[in-house]
Amino acid sequence: QVQLVESGGRLVQAGGSLRLSCAASGLTFSRYAMGWFRQAPGKEREFVAVISWNGGRTYYADSVKGRFTISRDNAKNTVYLQMNSLKPEDTAVYYCAARLNGLFLETTRDLQTFYDYWGQGTQVTVSS
Numbered sequence: 001q002v003q004l005v006e007s008g009g010r011l012v013q014a015g016g017s018l019r020l021s022c023a024a025s026g027l028t029f030s031r032y033a034m035g036w037f038r039q040a041p042g043k044e045r046e047f048v049a050v051i052s053w054n055g056g057r058t059y060y061a062d063s064v065k066g067r068f069t070i071s072r073d074n075a076k077n078t079v080y081l082q083m084n085s086l087k088p089e090d091t092a093v094y095y096c097a098a099r100l101n102g103l104f105l106e107t108t109r110d111l112q113t114f115y116d117y118w119g120q121g122t123q124v125t126v127s128s
Helices: none
Strands: 003-007 011-013 018-025 033-039 046-051 058-060 068-073 078-083 092-099 122-127
Touching: 003 092, 018 033, 018 092, 018 122, 033 068, 033 078, 046 068, 046 078, 058 068, 078 092
Parallel strands: 011 122
Antiparallel strands: 003 018, 018 078, 033 046, 033 092, 046 058, 068 078, 092 122
16 A cells, blocks of 8 residues: 655754654656645644655745755655754655646645545644
8 A cells, every 4th residue: 555654853953853754655646746734733734845746846835935845756755854943833744746747737736635645744843
């Protein structure tokens, strides 16, 4: 079956950096666009970033643009989220998600119903 396993989350001080990884199995990874979402305590899950199947297109939430970078390695079936200049408001559980439908990626990037598979999440805590 399909598995998405996130890793790399931990406690970090404001201004620091983290790199999250999401290892995929049970699917043809190179056919899927991959996204990152996050959910802070008491809030709805929100879009963070998405990358097309070949890495040629990336889109970000305004709140992370210029600080976070999404990338992928199709040979390793892994997607990454490099997070720099972290802020306390970045504290959340971070989820990766896979979507087969790569059409209209820019306009539907934040629509969770377009994503077919989800990981269990990894906790990122940014202290002030």
